[in-house]
Amino acid sequence: MISASLCWGGLSHDPHELEYVWQRDLLPHVLAEPGKIIAHGAGRSYGDVALNPGGRLLMTERLDQFISFDAISGILECESGVLLGTIQRLMIVRGWMLPVSPGTQWVTVGGAIANDVHGKNHDDAGSFGHHVLSLRLVRTDGQLLNLVDPDAPLFRATLGGLGLTGMIQSARLKLMRVPGAWMEQEIQPFHHVDDYFQLAHQHDPQWPYTVAWLDCTRYPPRGLFMRGKHSPLADQIPKEKHRRMPWSPPFSLVNRLSLHLFNPLYYHTNRLKASPRLVHYQPFLYPLDHIQNWNRMYGRKGFYQYQCLVPPHSEREAVKALLQTIVRSGRGSFLAVLKTFGQRTSPGMLSFARPGTTLALDFPNESMQTERLFQRLDRIIQEAGGCIYMAKDARMPVALFRTGYPDWERFLDYRDPGLSSALSRRLLGC
Ligand SMILES: Cc1cc2nc3c(=O)[nH]c(=O)nc-3n(C[C@H](O)[C@H](O)[C@H](O)COP(=O)(O)OP(=O)(O)OC[C@H]3O[C@@H](n4cnc5c(N)ncnc54)[C@H](O)[C@@H]3O)c2cc1C
Numbered sequence: 001m002i003s004a005s006l007c008w009g010g011l012s013h014d015p016h017e018l019e020y021v022w023q024r025d026l027l028p029h030v031l032a033e034p035g036k037i038i039a040h041g042a043g044r045s046y047g048d049v050a051l052n053p054g055g056r057l058l059m060t061e062r063l064d065q066f067i068s069f070d071a072i073s074g075i076l077e078c079e080s081g082v083l084l085g086t087i088q089r090l091m092i093v094r095g096w097m098l099p100v101s102p103g104t105q106w107v108t109v110g111g112a113i114a115n116d117v118h119g120k121n122h123d124d125a126g127s128f129g130h131h132v133l134s135l136r137l138v139r140t141d142g143q144l145l146n147l148v149d150p151d152a153p154l155f156r157a158t159l160g161g162l163g164l165t166g167m168i169q170s171a172r173l174k175l176m177r178v179p180g181a182w183m184e185q186e187i188q189p190f191h192h193v194d195d196y197f198q199l200a201h202q203h204d205p206q207w208p209y210t211v212a213w214l215d216c217t218r219y220p221p222r223g224l225f226m227r228g229k230h231s232p233l234a235d236q237i238p239k240e241k242h243r244r245m246p247w248s249p250p251f252s253l254v255n256r257l258s259l260h261l262f263n264p265l266y267y268h269t270n271r272l273k274a275s276p277r278l279v280h281y282q283p284f285l286y287p288l289d290h291i292q293n294w295n296r297m298y299g300r301k302g303f304y305q306y307q308c309l310v311p312p313h314s315e316r317e318a319v320k321a322l323l324q325t326i327v328r329s330g331r332g333s334f335l336a337v338l339k340t341f342g343q344r345t346s347p348g349m350l351s352f353a354r355p356g357t358t359l360a361l362d363f364p365n366e367s368m369q370t371e372r373l374f375q376r377l378d379r380i381i382q383e384a385g386g387c388i389y390m391a392k393d394a395r396m397p398v399a400l401f402r403t404g405y406p407d408w409e410r411f412l413d414y415r416d417p418g419l420s421s422a423l424s425r426r427l428l429g430c
Contacts, residue, residue, distance in 0.1 A: 008295050009046040010302030011394050014053030022062050024169045027138040036420040039163045041111030046305045047394030048422035060110050074175035080110030080168040092181050099125045099176035105286045110168045115391040116160030118353040123342030124208035127353040129159035131174045137166035140418025157414035160348025166416050179232035183284045186227050187274045192220045193320050199225045200340040211339050215263040217332035219324050224270050235278050244292040252299040252364035259332045298364050307360035310386035315357040318384035329373045333361035349407040352389045401427045
């Protein structure tokens with residue numbers, strides 16, 4: 001039994017029994033053993049989606065083999081524990097890349113499918129699930145299913161299915177052609193939420209990647225709108241200089257004082273980098289990976305990420321109301337990110353990404369004070385017809401889950417009854 005924190009937010013230290021698999025053929029035997037189990041990839045989900053306190057976790061990190069790659073079509077088949085960063089590194093030199101990648105490369109293929117993750121280019125590329133061609137799924141009754149029809153209900157339940165429809169053994173992914181490892185980046189400062197929406201809705205297909213950082217210690221917030229595109233130009237490969245947060249302090253280093261120092265500094269430093277420049281894909285796609293274990297700066301009580309999405313008809317008013325509520329509470333966030341998604345509806349029954357705008361913010365865990373703020377934010381989301389991202393969640397109320405994910409009852413028909421997580425017990429009752 002291991003009781004170290006197995007989620008990125010560091011919110012739970014409950015003991016777990018860890019089971020490692022080295023060979024994909026062994027999965028049916030491991031799953032057949034008694035006791036509820038759930039897959040655990042790289043543990044980059046913030047909350048309890050990959051936790052099973054008191055029960056078994058199937059650790060997939062050693063299922064890390066590439067099975068085949070066709071350099072003409074860009075179709076890659078690999079085991080589910082392969083890291084997205086490994087795919088990027090090995091494929092980019094062959095002129096291919098993952099079409100969708102989240103804000104960290106330390107995520108497994110299985111985890112990216114089970115949360116149907118999104119990147120900064122949703123308008124262009126949709127979510128990760130749009131690029132999954134087929135899946136091999138092992139159920140706890142011993143069946144090994146080869147899912148090849150992306151429109152079939154079990155396929156759609158498995159994309160964004162939170163690991164609850166079976167263990168993904170391997171997947172075939174369609175990669176995207178790229179001219180190289182470099183990207184052109186532009187930054188535009190803005191001073192109001194309306195300015196953000198104006199920039200976000202001027203979608204220019206030449207610039208498929210867009211994201212904004214916000215200083216949410218003040219209202220109206222100032223921010224930096226960043227856009228990027230792949231570039232055929234090349235520069236020197238930057239030396240991989242990763243910094244590391246060596247330990248968890250007893251208290252959070254993120255507090256009102258540090259936020260009021262950091263946010264203006266970040267804004268002004270990056271504002272000066274506004275003119276177009278060439279950046280390597282790693283700092284562009286994965287800026288947070290620069291500091292390993294940065295999550296430790298929130299101290300031993302950990303932190304929450306609150307990531308919500310509001311639909312197009314209510315996005316402006318809802319985002320304003322959310323930011324005003326956060327500023328009034330005095331609990332800003334280092335990391336406040338706004339992204340506007342395109343029209344492509346995600347394929348999964350429980351997928352998060354859909355048309356609208358998503359806001360993501362990190363908050364130190366200050367127990368009831370944090371929860372009271374979240375309850376106010378939940379009300380805004382509920383009224384706006386929005387939802388909360390389960391990859392980040394550790395506390396959403398059941399009512400908000402049900403309205404935010406209206407296909408949840410249909411999903412239950414495809415669930416594997418032998419699989420269970422802390423999140424499934426919290427939101428689905430078992
Ligand atoms: C710094 C940072 C930035 C991020 N940015 C983004 C972002 O921009 N966009 C976004 O969408 N997400 C983002 N995320 C969240 C992250 O992409 C997701 O939580 C992702 O699912 C984590 O994958 P993992 O391999 O760590 O899986 P885990 O967190 O270990 O597990 C996630 C889910 O996948 C299931 N699972 C894992 N492997 C398998 C398998 N083989 N078969 C079946 N189910 C499986 C687990 O049961 C669980 O339900 C970010 C996270 C971090 C830490």
